Amino acid sequence: MQLPGADLPPGARLRFTKGHGTQNDFVLIDDRAAELDLTPELVRALTDRRAGIGADGVIRVVPTAAIPEGAAILAAEPTATWFMDYRNGDGSVAEMCGNGVRVFGAFLERIGLARIPVPRGDDADDGDVTTGLLVGTRAGVRRIRREPSGWYAVDMGPWALTGGPGAAIDGADAEVTVAGLDVPRPGLSVDVGNPHTVLALADETELAAADLSRAPVVRPVPAGGSNVELVVPLGEETDEAGSVVGRLRMRVHERGVGETRSCGTGACAAALAVRTWAGAGAPDVWLVEVPGGTVRVSVLDSGHVELAGPAELVAEGEIDLVALLGR
Numbered sequence: 102m103q104l105p106g107a108d109l110p111p112g113a114r115l116r117f118t119k120g121h122g123t124q125n126d127f128v129l130i131d132d133r134a135a136e137l138d139l140t141p142e143l144v145r146a147l148t149d150r151r152a153g154i155g156a157d158g159v160i161r162v163v164p165t166a167a168i169p170e171g172a173a174i175l176a177a178e179p180t181a182t183w184f185m186d187y188r189n190g191d192g193s194v195a196e197m198c199g200n201g202v203r204v205f206g207a208f209l210e211r212i213g214l215a216r217i218p219v220p221r222g223d224d225a226d227d228g229d230v231t232t233g234l235l236v237g238t239r240a241g242v243r244r245i246r247r248e249p250s251g252w253y254a255v256d257m258g259p260w261a262l263t264g265g266p267g268a269a270i271d272g273a274d275a276e277v278t279v280a281g282l283d284v285p286r287p288g289l290s291v292d293v294g295n296p297h298t299v300l301a302l303a304d305e306t307e308l309a310a311a312d313l314s315r316a317p318v319v320r321p322v323p324a325g326g327s328n329v330e331l332v333v334p335l336g337e338e339t340d341e342a343g344s345v346v347g348r349l350r351m352r353v354h355e356r357g358v359g360e361t362r363s364c365g366t367g368a369c370a371a372a373l374a375v376r377t378w379a380g381a382g383a384p385d386v387w388l389v390e391v392p393g394g395t396v397r398v399s400v401l402d403s404g405h406v407e408l409a410g411p412a413e414l415v416a417e418g419e420i421d422l423v424a425l426l427g428r
């Protein structure tokens with residue numbers, strides 16, 4: 102296929118599915134034959150909300166064996182057969198997408214490439230149901246499992262404060278200027294496979310005042326750019342199982358996109374930052390409210406972080422590539 106080359110045949114069409122996780126939305130493409138030339142131009146055209154399908158990013162399903170990073174991934178996890186090739190709406194490549202990887206799992210199921218059974222949720226032996234599905238990403242292998250509620254829970258791997266132990270003590274390693282806010286704020290850099298800078302605001306009035314139509318300015322400037330999360334901690338509560346759970350509200354400006362209605366890796370970074378600021382005894386489980394819904398972030402004993410939330414597939418169709426690309 103090798104679309105879209107310079108010489109698109111008349112009538113060339115591309116099948117797509119549209120999906121979202123808490124309204125962080127994606128165009129999904131089944132490229133199981135590894136034939137598609139997913140150029141930045143094509144990504145920008147597909148994600149255009151007026152002249153294309155419209156989305157925050159594009160997710161391509163491709164065999165792990167077919168991509169340059171594939172040999173190393175398969176050497177570590179031979180069953181990670183499918184790779185999530187994630188692109189931001191501006192055409193740039195990103196290492197990881199937390200909402201996207203849940204939707205990727207739902208899409209693999211929809212196109213018959215994987216099965217991730219929903220456990221019954223009682224004490225019965227669910228067999229290998231809890232084992233989940235391993236998938237390849239540029240940030241490493243990720244494990245996706247289902248929860249009795251139908252939510253997808255993903256082991257997002259190891260996390261780190263980019264500024265090291267000093268940042269954990271100071272609670273900050275960056276300064277962030279956000280349009281609409283009076284003064285620059287201290288920010289904490291968190292790596293969850295992709296880069297984030299998290300800053301705490303005083304209250305929801307400040308959160309609403311932030312103008313994220315312009316990219317916040319982070320100093321020192323991160324080499325590869327950064328996603329920026331604005332958070333308001335909302336305190337702690339006890340869930341139905343009697344565990345203490347933290348809650349926070351977040352808005353995000355995504356690298357390569359702009360303000361989005363949710364960001365899964367951003368929610369992880371936000372929970373990890375607020376937990377760091379709260380100090381010893383802070384909850385390991387956080388509910389993160391974003392404009393598009395709520396996700397759950399759990400800090401695991403393994404040193405990994407887990408993200409859980411919904412994944413929805415809402416449409417499918419074909420797009421005329423000649424019309425889309427104006428060839």
Ligand SMILES: N[C@@H](CCC[C@H](N)C(=O)O)C(=O)O
Pocket residue numbers: 125189194195196197198199200201295296328355356357358363364365366367
């Ligand atoms: N929305 C995603 C993150 C997508 C990548 C990000 N914009 C980046 O460039 O790192 C998520 O849900 O994590």
